[in-house]
Amino acid sequence: MKVTGAIAAVLLATTALPVTAETLRWARAGDSLTLDPHAQNEGPTHTLAHQMYEPLIIRDMAGAFQPALATDWAPKADDPNVWVFNLRQGVTYHDGADFTAEDVVFSINRAKSENSNMKELLSSVVEVRAVDDHTVEFVTDGPNPILPSNLTNLFMMDKGWAEANGAVDVQDIEGGETTFAATNTNGTGPYKLVSREPDVRTVLTINEEYWGKNDFPLDVTEIVYTPIQNAATRVAALLSGEVDFIQDVPVQDLGRVASTDGLVVKTAPQNRVIFFGMNLGADDIARDNVEGANPLADARVRKAMSMAINRDAIKQVVMRDQSQPAGMIAPPFVNGWTAEMDASAKTDIEAAKALMAEAGYGDGFSIQLDCPNDRYINDEAICQASVGMLAQIGVTVNLDAKPKAQHFPLITNGETDFYMLGWGVPTYDSEYIFNFLVHTRTDERGSWNGTGYSNPELDAKIVRLASETDLDARNATVAEIWQVVQDEQLYIPIHHQVLNWGMADKVGIDVSPEDDPKMKFFTMN
Amino acid sequence: MTDARPASVPPPPGRLRRAWQSDFLWSFRRAPVAMVSFLVVTVLVLAAVFAPLVAPHDPFNPATLNLMNGFTPPGQPNAFTGESFWLGTDDQGRDVFSTILYGMRISLFVGFSAVLLAMVLGVLLGLLAGYLGGWTETVIMRVADVQLTFPAILVAMLIFGIAKGITPPEYRDQMAIWVLILAIGLSDWVQFARVVRGATLVEKNKEYVQAARLVGRSPFAIMTRHILPNVLNPVLVIATISLALAIIAEATLSFLGVGAPPTKPSLGTLIRIGQEFMFSGEWWILFFPALTLLALALSINLLGDWLRDALNPRLR
Numbered sequence: 026m027k028v029t030g031a032i033a034a035v036l037l038a039t040t041a042l043p044v045t046a047e048t049l050r051w052a053r054a055g056d057s058l059t060l061d062p063h064a065q066n067e068g069p070t071h072t073l074a075h076q077m078y079e080p081l082i083i084r085d086m087a088g089a090f091q092p093a094l095a096t097d098w099a100p101k102a103d104d105p106n107v108w109v110f111n112l113r114q115g116v117t118y119h120d121g122a123d124f125t126a127e128d129v130v131f132s133i134n135r136a137k138s139e140n141s142n143m144k145e146l147l148s149s150v151v152e153v154r155a156v157d158d159h160t161v162e163f164v165t166d167g168p169n170p171i172l173p174s175n176l177t178n179l180f181m182m183d184k185g186w187a188e189a190n191g192a193v194d195v196q197d198i199e200g201g202e203t204t205f206a207a208t209n210t211n212g213t214g215p216y217k218l219v220s221r222e223p224d225v226r227t228v229l230t231i232n233e234e235y236w237g238k239n240d241f242p243l244d245v246t247e248i249v250y251t252p253i254q255n256a257a258t259r260v261a262a263l264l265s266g267e268v269d270f271i272q273d274v275p276v277q278d279l280g281r282v283a284s285t286d287g288l289v290v291k292t293a294p295q296n297r298v299i300f301f302g303m304n305l306g307a308d309d310i311a312r313d314n315v316e317g318a319n320p321l322a323d324a325r326v327r328k329a330m331s332m333a334i335n336r337d338a339i340k341q342v343v344m345r346d347q348s349q350p351a352g353m354i355a356p357p358f359v360n361g362w363t364a365e366m367d368a369s370a371k372t373d374i375e376a377a378k379a380l381m382a383e384a385g386y387g388d389g390f391s392i393q394l395d396c397p398n399d400r401y402i403n404d405e406a407i408c409q410a411s412v413g414m415l416a417q418i419g420v421t422v423n424l425d426a427k428p429k430a431q432h433f434p435l436i437t438n439g440e441t442d443f444y445m446l447g448w449g450v451p452t453y454d455s456e457y458i459f460n461f462l463v464h465t466r467t468d469e470r471g472s473w474n475g476t477g478y479s480n481p482e483l484d485a486k487i488v489r490l491a492s493e494t495d496l497d498a499r500n501a502t503v504a505e506i507w508q509v510v511q512d513e514q515l516y517i518p519i520h521h522q523v524l525n526w527g528m529a530d531k532v533g534i535d536v537s538p539e540d541d542p543k544m545k546f547f548t549m550n
Numbered sequence: 551m552t553d554a555r556p557a558s559v560p561p562p563p564g565r566l567r568r569a570w571q572s573d574f575l576w577s578f579r580r581a582p583v584a585m586v587s588f589l590v591v592t593v594l595v596l597a598a599v600f601a602p603l604v605a606p607h608d609p610f611n612p613a614t615l616n617l618m619n620g621f622t623p624p625g626q627p628n629a630f631t632g633e634s635f636w637l638g639t640d641d642q643g644r645d646v647f648s649t650i651l652y653g654m655r656i657s658l659f660v661g662f663s664a665v666l667l668a669m670v671l672g673v674l675l676g677l678l679a680g681y682l683g684g685w686t687e688t689v690i691m692r693v694a695d696v697q698l699t700f701p702a703i704l705v706a707m708l709i710f711g712i713a714k715g716i717t718p719p720e721y722r723d724q725m726a727i728w729v730l731i732l733a734i735g736l737s738d739w740v741q742f743a744r745v746v747r748g749a750t751l752v753e754k755n756k757e758y759v760q761a762a763r764l765v766g767r768s769p770f771a772i773m774t775r776h777i778l779p780n781v782l783n784p785v786l787v788i789a790t791i792s793l794a795l796a797i798i799a800e801a802t803l804s805f806l807g808v809g810a811p812p813t814k815p816s817l818g819t820l821i822r823i824g825q826e827f828m829f830s831g832e833w834w835i836l837f838f839p840a841l842t843l844l845a846l847a848l849s850i851n852l853l854g855d856w857l858r859d860a861l862n863p864r865l866r
């Protein structure tokens with residue numbers, strides 16, 4: 026008995042010996058926009074950053090909280106306005122520097138600074154202070170029960186590294202700036218940057234010093250990330266074995282991939298809604314044929330445009346059933362979402378024409394639609410289909426489709442009249458949507474609000490959400506804000522995306538609703 | 551037999567008959583490949599020119615599209631709308647047959663215009679270089695040499711990129727066609743210039759040119775009135791073959807997504823769209839536009855080949 030036990034132990038030990046090097050070749054339509062972790066609040070940018078940098082708290086692949094650089098957190102016993110975070114000890118950055126409370130203070134202040142695209146998440150934070158080397162306190166301007174959920178994409182940089190490399194200020198992407206931190210990384214994460222050619226190829230290798238090397242599978246020892254914009258090329262790369270994992274299997278090729286030996290498709294609803302935004306705040310818009318007036322400023326026109334969109338046809342033909350038509354710009358995962366509002370979008374061409382006539386645009390008008398072509402599933406095809414649908418109520422749309430790197434600055438700079446955007450909600454709460462997309466554009470909030478909408482009364486309600494501790498009262502305010510957003514037709518919702526990850530069957534991972542694969546969770550066999 | 555010419559210039563008797571028996575047409579009648587190619591080109595060009603009359607739908611009018619018609623296979627009724635289309639529909643519910651006709655219009659228009667631009671530019675510069683010589687020749691031909699070291703498609707993409715950068719986005723769709731013409735035309739003038747220069751060098755020392763010079767005609771008149779007519783034969787041959795190349799260049803640019811926009815697709819744009827559905831079994835979206843492009847470019851090329859032989863006395 027003892028002998029067999031010993032043999033079994035030896036066998037176990039040998040199988041548990043370091044696994045051979047496993048390279049994960051990973052592709053998706055678009056690249057990360059920058060390596061600076063605070064410069065763009067954008068899905069693919071964060072997804073790449075998550076491999077190298079870490080926040081205090083992460084969401085695991087199922088979307089649940091998991092301690093990362095903080096081991097535990099709680100509101101301070103005697104002060105509801107303060108959250109206390111105990112930091113993980115013995116963590117080092119890739120360059121060997123220790124991770125300390127000072128770095129947290131630095132990173133949070135950096136993420137609150139002028140060029141940061143993450144400010145909205147920290148708008149309630151008035152101060153971050155280091156109590157000792159491994160304890161940090163976040164002081165908020167009132168009790169903020171949901172602060173931890175705002176921190177899951179807020180990455181921790183090393184203060185010393187940033188200072189030594191001129192990377193203290195956040196890169197100004199809209200201004201076309203490139204900085205050291207935009208092309209180099211120094212995180213605490215499971216992977217280190219080896220090389221990067223934007224839009225071509227990024228190579229990461231495992232961080233042997235990673236604090237969690239015994240806590241996670243970490244089967245993947247090297248990551249080769251190649252953005253492939255063309256859908257057919259991307260799927261061909263997966264079919265031919267040139268890549269192991271693609272995050273966006275084209276909907277027309279799902280059957281083909283699933284029926285190929287050695288490949289699997291995994292599907293899950295995504296925490297992301299796709300919609301159109303309109304510049305309704307301007308007195309006149311530049312790229313239309315109406316002089317001296319802005320047709321989009323009239324809510325009737327916006328409602329008519331929403332009614333012209335046939336969401337079921339888009340779902341059936343463009344998305345091949347891989348979407349869920351939306352009536353509000355919150356995914357069903359989010360606190361504040363209601364089935365009733367989400368089902369509110371109806372197609373009615375006759376009623377839409379009547380509304381157009383009522384608004385004085387019975388003969389229609391022309392406008393430009395800016396659309397990305399490498400971000401969302403079938404983004405350009407959805408825009409193109411919408412061009413035809415809007416033409417039926419007399420709205421002539423000139424479509425300008427371009428890569429997201431050129432598309433997104435139009436929105437954040439307020440240089441587009443009519444645009445497509447998708448929004449995921451990593452905090453699972455409506456406040457995130459309101460802060461970024463509904464609040465008036467200020468230094469603090471509204472950075473992705475390309476509509477020019479400004480409603481001081483609504484703004485006050487949005488600001489109040491951060492410190493409202495009575496959950497029922499808070500939910501009531503959320504509902505009130507949504508009512509205004511819906512009544513004003515601030516946005517034209519299209520649908521909720523469904524994720525389809527395609528992978529070689531040796532890759533073991535489940536689809537995360539955030540569409541943010543964290544490679545440390547991957548198994549390879 | 552009637553003749554369209556005005557009566558003041560009486561036609562020589564049996565002119566059409568003489569034309570029919572001319573060397574040129576004689577060799578045409580003897581070349582079945584040329585005849586078939588000519589037929590194909592004629593049918594395609596006519597179909598493109600009269601597309602609004604021939605095509606059952608107007609694919610450029612988005613208001614008439616029904617998305618639910620998308621992905622209808624050729625000749626079969628659509629599962630939702632019951633409509634059926636001869637060559638099927640694409641991802642946006644556009645009739646592929648109509649879209650090909652309209653797309654071919656863009657391809658042919660861009661091709662013809664680009665070749666015209668390249669020809670005018672190339673012939674002019676070639677004449678100047680050949681006749682004037684000296685530093686004019688050096689400058690023109692060195693520029694031509696430098697441009698030849700880059701593949702034409704790269705030059706076209708460069709020009710397209712610059713032009714796109716300086717046009718305001720709201721005009722981009724309307725301007726895309728003109729920018730394409732400019733890009734392809736400017737990338738293609740070199741061969742015209744080189745051939746014309748070579749021929750001009752030969753012609754300018756001939757007696758008729760010296761005679762014209764002696765009677766005091768201006769260099770411009772000598773170039774256009776005396777030399778040009780005598781160097782046109784090779785220019786015609788190059789123009790025909792360039793046309794096929796220009797159509798393919800346009801298709802390539804559009805395929806790469808830098809040419810005609812998806813809302814007003816040319817053949818290349820259609821092939822780009824169709825290529826997305828290659829793996830999923832909707833073959834007709836790619837196949838028919840590609841077949842049309844192949845037929846068009848091949849026929850023009852074969853015609854050009856025949857023309858080169860027919861116009862070259864040494865090959866007879």
